Amino acid sequence: MEFYHYQPLLDRPVRQKLADLQRNERLKHVIFAQQFSRQRLKHLGEIADMIRGLSRTEEGGIFLSQLLRHKRAMLYFTQASTRTFLSFQAACQILGMQCAEIRDPSLSSEFKGEQPLDSMRMFSSYFDIIFMRSKEPSFAECSAYLMNDLDRNQQRSVPIVNGGSGADEHPTQALLDIYTIQRSFSFSSPRDSKSSNRFDDLRRSYPSLTKGLDNKTYCFCGDIGRGRTVRSVAQLLSLFSNVKMIFVAPRHPKFALQRELRDVLLAAGVIVEEASSLRDVANQVDLVYMTRIQHEHNTPDDAKFFADLDDSLFTLNSGTMRALREYAAILHPFPRNTEIPFEIDSDHRATYFRQARNGMWSRAALTAYLFDIDTTIASHYREVFSTFHDYNQGVLGIT
Secondary structure: OOOHHHHHHHOOOHHHHHHHHEEOOEEOOEOOHHHOOHHHHHHHHHHHHHHHHHOOOHHHHHHHHHHOOOOEEEEEEOOOOOHHHHHHHHHHHHOOOEEEEEOOHHHOHHHHOOOHHHHHHHHHHHOOEEEEEEOOOOHHHHHHHHHHHHHHOOOOOOOEEEEEEOOOEOHHHHHHHHHHHHHHOOOOOOOOOOOOOHHHHHHHHOOOOOOOOOOOEEEEEOOOOOOHHHHHHHHHHOOOOOOEEEEEOOOOOOOOOOHHHHHHHHHOOOEEEEEOOHHHHHHHOOEEEEOOOOHHHOOHHHHHHHHOOOHHHHOOOHHHHHHOOOOOEEEOOOOOOOOOOHHHHHOOOEOHHHHHHHHHHHHHHHHHHHOOOHHHHHHHHHHHOOOOOOOOHHHHOOO
16 A cells, blocks of 8 residues: 555654644544553443443333444455454444444455545544454555544544554553453452451462552463554553553564563563463462464464474473462453463453453443543433432431
8 A cells, every 4th residue: 555645654663643632631543552541541441341331121221222323334444354343233232333344355446446535534524433454554544544634624524542552552452451340450359348358368368469450460372473452452551650561472583572561561660571471470470361373474484484383382281380370360352362262252251252252342442532422421321320229218217
């Protein structure tokens, strides 16, 4: 793809780009994980919780489904995707949006030679938001700049949401990962009561344990160098205090932690370590973020390297599970291959299927935010859940 028109904008540092992707201190487009500040992550997590709470009742589901029923979404996914595509679609359905999709560019006018940015402008004529996934790293970013140009010329412009670009960025995956970690490290349980709760029970075994994402050691294991999910979520975790990250990857320049990401994390004050075996570090970590080896990108030399590699070093097994802490969370962006055996799915620390479901809630929250209805959701939620039953204890003289 040729994006020479926007090359000067593409060549800027990310920090200089952020202002172009927002309006009035709110996000206008979502292209980079760095657009999510710590405060924004907290807000979106709270909205996601409210949406899932409201959706548990018929009345709440009806309320949500009326919010954006007058809006239409384009799901433009020209790179293979299952969970990301379906969770965006489900998020739109929760909020009442109609969806259309293009998943094979050979079935669109691009097959006839239409320029991709022309396709995006056409989509903006018919739809109110575009969720996109492409193997081209800069396509989503250029699409956002195109929409900004249209806006400046008082022409129709819609939000662009990056659902994965090349090997570079996957901001909404990072958003759902953070949301999952927020919920995991709240250390709450349905069985919690005034006299007993899970967090206090854990503190007896782990006295230094704290709630939240601060003061944690995060382990990333697998194809680190080519993992855009790792790149995005690691940058968001660097927003938190007293964070350590351990990267377990094959000792190879292409698959190990890349210098650029290391430098970003170090500059943010993160303690960064590398290791060659997951089992060697399992007893040190609060969370394990597993990834698969992306064999579909292998060259013949890469394939030979992996054929000679002991992949048990990057696999969860019974020994590693015994070493993990009682409360440790195990995440995986999926799809998985053999790095997590099926028998681990029943372990209470296996969080990856909840993580996948959280993609629906967090993307619904983000969509609500982009259409500025997050405050409407929050107001309705507080109204619905503001009343508690006190069993008339005041009349009975019970305190």
